[in-house]
Amino acid sequence: MQIQADTERCVGAGMCALTAPDLFDQSDHDGTVVLLTDGRCGRQTADAARAAVANCPSGALTLTD
Numbered sequence: 623m624q625i626q627a628d629t630e631r632c633v634g635a636g637m638c639a640l641t642a643p644d645l646f647d648q649s650d651h652d653g654t655v656v657l658l659t660d661g662r663c664g665r666q667t668a669d670a671a672r673a674a675v676a677n678c679p680s681g682a683l684t685l686t687d
């Protein structure tokens with residue numbers, strides 16, 4: 623699975639970093655999402671990634687196979 627984050631859509635709400643702190647952080651500069659990995663996630667992190675996508679209020683995160 624591959625996570626993609628659209629920093630133009632991101633509103634810096636931080637739900638992703640709270641939901642999946644191993645996958646996401648926020649920019650010190652403007653609070654927008656920062657991917658902590660290259661965007662790839664395996665079985666161990668897939669559930670957390672799905673939850674982060676579902677919890678993002680701006681629709682900035684997408685997950686593809």
Ligand code: SF4
Nearest residue numbers: 632633635636638678
């Ligand atoms: S939850 Fe969505 S809007 Fe909030 S920081 Fe993460 S990607 Fe941005």
